[in-house]
Amino acid sequence: METDIRFTHRDLVEKCKTGHASSQYQLYSLYVDAMYNIGMRMLGNKEDAEDIVQDSFVDAFKNLARFKYESTFGAWLKRIVVNKSINHLKAKKVPVVPMDEHEFHLHDEPPEQMEEVEIKKVKVGIERLPIGYKQILSLYLIEGYDHIEIGEILGISTSTSKSQYHRAKKKLVEIISEL
Structure with a gap:
């Protein structure tokens, strides 16, 4: 029997909203590599990309109550990573x-x-x-x-x-x- 991934992700997000730590870790594990790749493409620096990804997950978990499933969790998180990367570049003015x-x-x-x-x-x-x-x-x-x-x-x-x-x-x- 095939599992509906959208239901699984939504279920994980809902558990995360209640502070369920292992669900947060599962959600993190599902998306960390993709978000890191985005950070690397945007910033071109391993350390900066790692910092941005960590900050993005912290912000995402803090603001999960505002996530209303208007997009996928991955798209929402990607937007956070991209915005943080752009802000980081603007702040550094490299x-x-x-x-x-x-x-x-x-x-x-x-x-x-x-x-x-x-x-x-x-x-x-x-x-x-x-x-x-x-x-x-x-x-x-x-x-x-x-x-x-x-x-x-x-x-x-x-x-x-x-x-x-x-x-x-x-x-x-x-x-x-x-x-």
């Missing part, structure tokens, strides 16, 4: 420092390694993007938010999100072509 120039000699690479080199170029290119472009690209392409949601998260208009996304893609292509 400039994006370009990495040292790397030369890739594609003609020296065997054909099966060419794809790996291209993937590395994209990753390097994304790291070199200004933080605003990087955020929008990450939220749209990796996290799957639409431009309306990105606008709400970042406090910008939907059209600004769209135009920044297109500029980010254009800039990424420029960066990759220079590598």
Whole structure:
């Protein structure tokens, strides 16, 4: 017999609302890896991602009474992690420092390694993007938010999100072509 995961998650959330510690741990275990991956993509730093994820779970458990199942618990928690990550970056005001120039000699690479080199170029290119472009690209392409949601998260208009996304893609292509 197949278990309905939504019921299980809802049941866990309801038990967590009453302070049931083992249910909190179960819910934490279900989502911690996914939330950590989001934090890493947003922050690019293991320690910061771990801190943000822990803070996000603490806030989520403190505010469970406000969770009304208008979305899944995972989507609600993801929004908390994304918002905390953005706030962390704003507070740190960390400039994006370009990495040292790397030369890739594609003609020296065997054909099966060419794809790996291209993937590395994209990753390097994304790291070199200004933080605003990087955020929008990450939220749209990796996290799957639409431009309306990105606008709400970042406090910008939907059209600004769209135009920044297109500029980010254009800039990424420029960066990759220079590598």
